[in-house]
């Protein structure tokens with residue numbers, strides 16, 4: 001496929017926020033700060049440009065199923081605590097529902113709905129045969145101990161076991177969950193699901209540990225996908241990965257892998273911020289040492305003091321200096337990569353940012369108002385459904401390997417992932433040029449195009 005140039009279109013269409021009549025038809029109150037409405041508004045805007053049939057807009061504006069569960073767990077002190085959890089299944093026209101489970105004290109239904117809708121769009125954009133879902137449990141995984149966390153994980157998956165399954169809905173890790181959580185999910189599910197093959201029932205989750213049928217490359221997959229997208233997209237924006245100066249907001253799974261992998265491509269990490277603080281080193285922060293520091297201490301704070309020496313010549317003797325949140329955003333870089341939580345880049349932060357490209361590794365990190373300001377300031381936004389779809393792509397590859405009882409090596413996983421990412425980038429670029437729109441709208445158009453075609457072929461039951 002010919003590589004399209006990605007110079008900014010001359011006319012950006014102006015959009016009225018939450019203007020669609022679909023919100024009235026579905027009786028949805030217009031709250032501009034509501035994450036779910038923000039996501040659906042962008043999807044509907046793209047659907048309008050694509051001239052998707054009206055009934056498809058109605059279908060996509062609401063999830064198919066929203067399940068809320070409450071379950072008691074005995075804590076180590078002998079007391080019982082009641083936990084709240086959600087599983088939202090947005091759409092399954094392309095295949096079984098698929099999406100991560102988040103453990104966080106601030107999990108809310110509308111956020112999970114938004115993340116589920118993003119999964120529908122993501123799977124379609126990278127053309128993996130899955131629909132969109134998301135789960136969440138209101139719990140602070142850092143605030144309870146290992147055994148308590150195991151009991152919460154087991155009770156949560158058992159509470160939603162009736163609506164998930166290897167061919168129905170397949171959870172995966174997200175914020176606050178990891179391969180260990182997936183091991184507890186899988187073990188609990190196979191013990192209660194009544195499946196003929198307990199081994200096959202393990203396919204109910206992806207992101208499992210390698211020893212339990214996880215895929216090579218799944219842990220780094222989202223970060224790998226972010227880097228694949230940047231390698232593909234930056235040249236069209238007059239930049240190169242090699243030599244790019246990068247800042248990272250969030251240094252968990254996605255942020256730390258993105259940092260390590262982009263540094264391997266010759267980029268320099270100059271600033272990092274997480275929930276513990278912000279650090280900067282204009283000569284470059286060693287991303288591997290920083291990952292080790294975060295694993296040991298729980299955050300990036302204190303990295304400068306803790307790492308007086310580095311092994312590589314590219315980095316200075318001091319690890320980094322501690323800076324304020326505002327200094328982090330104002331650090332001049334080529335690419336800023338938000339890889340933490342939703343809605344962090346609001347109008348204020350969008351005004352502070354000194355970058356040429358904002359690559360959304362986190363889900364929905366930019367508010368619509370923030371995005372408009374970034375556009376007005378000439379900062380290109382590479383949208384989340386494009387940048388972070390590497391995670392679900394390798395989850396799909398894990399599911400395929402489990403289904404066939406085969407194990408792929410890392411080269412095969414990385415090559416297959418790269419093909420999905422590059423094609424998703426090119427689909428987005430083609431839509432951007434065809435419809436003369438911003439990159440987020442283009443990514444949604446490329447995703448909706450596939451969903452619209454499948455609905456047209458299948459029709460609406462009965």
Ligand code: NAD
Nearest residue numbers: 174175176222250251252253254274275339340362363391
């Ligand atoms: P994680 O829990 O491993 O890391 C989250 C990071 O965010 C941590 O570094 C944390 O310190 C930081 N953070 C939290 N609150 C913050 C605050 N107030 N200020 C600054 N930093 C803060 O989670 P993750 O798996 O890396 O996910 C990060 C984002 O990527 C989320 O939006 C998630 O939905 C998205 N995502 C994850 C995957 C995946 O495979 N894990 C796939 C696709 C998208």
